[in-house]
Amino acid sequence: MAGAPLRIEVVCARPGRAWRLTLALPAGATVADALAAADLPTKVPGLVVQEDCLAIHGRTAAPGDALRDGDRVEVLRPLLVDPMQARRRRARDA
Template structure:
């Protein structure tokens, strides 16, 4: 693979009321962090700054240093708002 070869990837971010799917062409060897920066998602999504996000590729958690492959979908994950175990317990108590 030559260093001037481009790969196609997507960066996705979702809120309950809206989703962003941002297609990109990046140089081969680019990382997940490079893709998020190049996508400009921080400028497009209100309230993005100041929140610590986790990255995933097809729902598998990855670090920002993970090298991308052709066709990867980099998912920017928001932090959980509630502990799922506590929510299930509370729901069970209501029944």
């Protein structure tokens, strides 16, 4: 049904705590719209949302990506170490 509201979930996990917000957004909403509606920086202490740390159901997303009903927008933590460098370091140390 065109124009029906979208049910979207926005999630953010930090060590020791996770936040999950369920939103109803208009059809055509984007990841940026969901983030604005969730207003996570006021709920998650110290959170700075980075554009390269967003996902929809575990797949990389951009702020302008369109959402579909039932999508889960994930605010990810930035990587502290490049995964390839970490593997090399573990192999060298083994």
